[in-house]
Amino acid sequence: MSQALVAGLAAEQAAIYAYAPIGVRLTGAERAEARAAEAAHRARRDTLVLRLEQLRVTPSAAPPAYVLPYPVTDRAAALKLAGEIEDGVAATWRAALRDTEGGDRGTALAALTDAAVRATRWRRLAGVTPLTVPFPGRLG
Amino acid sequence: MDERVTRRWVLAAGAGAGLALGGCGLFDDDPAPPPPPDPLLPLRDAALALAGTYDRAVAAQPALQARLAPIAAAHRAHAAELDRILDPPAPAPSASAAASAAPDAVGAPTVAELRAAERQAHKDAAAACRAAPADRAALVGSVAAARACHAEALR
Known part of the structure; x- marks a missing residue:
């Protein structure tokens, strides 16, 4: 269970x-959207760090840098990239659903x-249609 | 004497009991009571009902086709994936939930009503995901997330 949360934490840090x-x-409303998304990922990260402390799990520190695709x-x-990052985070959390239960399942589902x-919002801003995918987080 | 009578009564009672048990046996060939429906059946039915609702909206406003058709297709894909795992298998969907060849534009929902329906449907699927066994959690979670995305796409 805690490994699923550790994987989710890593995805949030990468985002x-x-x-x-x-x-x-980005500029204007799009930059604001990016800022809001980043803040949401930071909030999720902080929640996860606290939860992992509660579970006495010490995740490895986030790498100092990531290689962007x-x-x-x-x-x-x-x-x-913003859309792809969110798709990747969604995939990690979808995989975590199987390995979590109770409040942790709820965290994974919300994430x-x-x-x-x-x-979906990034696809709309990029003019990509359709805006939605049938099974968010499912690979392939 | 009294004792023999008593024994005879006991034997008779035993024979009667045997008969009664045999009588029960007569019903063994009847079908067992049906198993309870799969807890995800309402989710499958709601997906089909939502798809039909989108069909009616498009029938009333064909200009919405490009925007709404992918969402209707997603709901049908959800129903199909759920059908693969339902145990016992789902009965055929009711006529009202099934896709009709010529959707009726009467009573067609507005986009705002579709959005409200998606938000409620998301809540239902999220509750189902939280309650689901491990091997069903990912699929039901994707259904829940998709419904939230539909609501977002209808903004």
Whole structure:
């Protein structure tokens, strides 16, 4: 169970990292959206850190840097990466549902849902249709 | 004498009991009471009902087709995936829940009403996910997340 939460924590940390280069390529409402998404991931991370302390699990520290899949050189790349980051977070949390129960299951479901909803928003901003996928978090 | 009579009574009673048990045996060939429906059956039925609701909305406002058809298709995909795991297998959906060949535009919902329906449906699926056994949690979780995304897409 705690391994599922550790995996979720790692996904949240990676998302926090990615939103920095994403945010600088966006302006106005889109930049605000990125800021809000980053804040949501930070809040989730903090909740998870507390929960893992409660479970006496010490996750490995977040790496100092992540390799982004491609350089975020413009708005289009930023919107694309933001959607992909959220899809990745959703996939991690979907996988965690099987290995969690009770309040931790609820945490995983909320994290999956929030990430999937943000991915929907990023697709709308990027002009991608359809806005939704049939099974958020399911790979392939 | 009294004792013999008593024994005879006992034997008679035993024979009667045997008969009675045999009588019960006559019903062995009857079908066992049906097993309780799968707890995810309401989720499957709601997915089909929602799909039909979208069909009616598109029938009333064809301009919404591009926006709503993928969501209707997602609900049908959810129903199909749930059908694969329901135990016992789901009965055929009721006529009102089944997709009709020519959806009736009468009583078609507005986009705002669809959105409200998705929000409620999300809550139902989220509750089902929290209660689901491990091997069903991911599928039901995806259904719950998808419904939240539909509500977002209808903003």
